[in-house]
Amino acid sequence: MSAPSTGGASRDGYGSALLKLAKDPRVVVLEADLGKSTKSCLFRAEYPERTVSMGIAEQNMMLVSAGMASSGKIPFASTFAIFTERAFEQVRNGIARPGLVVHICGSHGGIHTGTDGSSAQSIEDLAIYRTIPNMTVMHPCDDLSAEELTIQLLNHDKPSYTRTARNKVPRIYNEETVKQIKIGKGNIISHGNDVAILACGVMVNEAKLAANELSENGVNVCVVDMHTIKPLDGKLIEELAKKCGCIVTAEDHSVIGGLGGSVAEFLSKNIPIPLEMVGVDDRFGESGGTSELMSELDINSDSIVNAVNRVIKRKLQP
């Protein structure tokens, strides 16, 4: 598929989706002083009567959302990914345990956030939310897919956590191709049979760059946008495992417990094949420019190329 040249940050897609969802009167938006950053400000500007300002009080926001969900509303609550983590137990006990359908959006996920430094760089959010029973966990790769997946949440019957990113990246989808994505289904961006790269978020673009470089050396790479971390698309992973014989995961997240961790769990139980995981290797980030940091933490397209070379070697020389 050819990607349009214009870029978009996934947080922009969240904001535009809220506007499109507004026609359902049950939809309400909660924010914790970061609406301009998460892009819920777009909804606030048009629908102030359905926007609930919680101040800098994330724990309260999660339970207020739960109370509203129990009263027939469909709450979308957002703040920075890292600050949702402050309210993890509230999400676990107050939202997910009673099965209340609240949709949480954590923006500025990963080290892509950049110069603010490690305090704002959530690299464990996907892992922790994935451990909560019945919780859907997503990390879209661009603005269009973030918008589409957020819109699909309107009819989703489980609580969810969606991580968005701060920075613009080249679009992976266009207005037509984005219609093929579905919550819970990995989406093949390019076909190949030597290795499958399962990526999420901003790393989908890095995977595409890596695939282009590898194809020049005759390596046929299948790139998958694994926007839903939970429920994991095991059917697709099994198909790709059989077809390619090795897999690389790529995420702007700790290698512990996120996309790489969940794919590793699935493969070891179902179809053990060589796996390499590109992600933050159990360390905190620091301040820095986005590309500098991705290089420093070894999570860019070069890292993926190296991981592909390693995993193919393992496949051929077991």
Next chain:
Amino acid sequence: MVHKAGSGHPGGSLSAIDLIVGLYGTEFRFRKDDPNWEDRDRFIMSKGHASPAVYSMLHNLGILTKEDIDGFRTLGSTCQGHVDMKWTDGVDFSAGSLGMGLSFGLGCAIAAKMDNSDRNIWVMIGDGETQEGQIWEAAMAADFHQTGNLNVIIDRNRIQNDDFMEVQMEIGDIGKKFESFGWKIIEIDGHNMTEVINAIRVATNEKNIPCAIVAHTVKGKGVSFMENNPSFHGKAPNDEELKLALEELS
């Protein structure tokens, strides 16, 4: 119930029960035959360990059966250890982790206002529970959002899990603290039914700002050896204690 289960929280149930009876017996709007009626008032039992008090009330109303309460704390039971909306009709909140119920009630209150519904939201919290910072996040936000349909009843029994609050972490004048957050305060003896019912009526009729009823209570009220005794926060009575307790309560 607690004796049969061999575990549970009798002390905080006995301090709260007069308040619960006072609420359900007067202003609380609900339908016995339709506990999930969407326009009912809500009762958010945030101090969810006092579940025996709630289950007893719901049993008395005919919403829970004797079999339900006899199964308290057993596998598959309608009556979970802590009150849980997912398991029990007539329960509006899944409690068990202190500090969360006032926020949940605030969410219900904001939703009711959005719906132009006149349903009232009642939250019961413990005094020890006010040590959780989230209580004060909710207190601040209830004032900001002018939720006159939200009322909290504070079971001021002065004892928490490990010991008396004055030993663990005394909170001081809870009423003044809520008042400084913009709430209307009503201080009562939580076992004087005239005061309880009057306070509930005053809070119901206050439509502009949230109300906090600070109910001074006795943990283990009505059972001499449990009264004001921290060791009966989370301990079931043995056979002999049960017999004595039932004699005293009857």
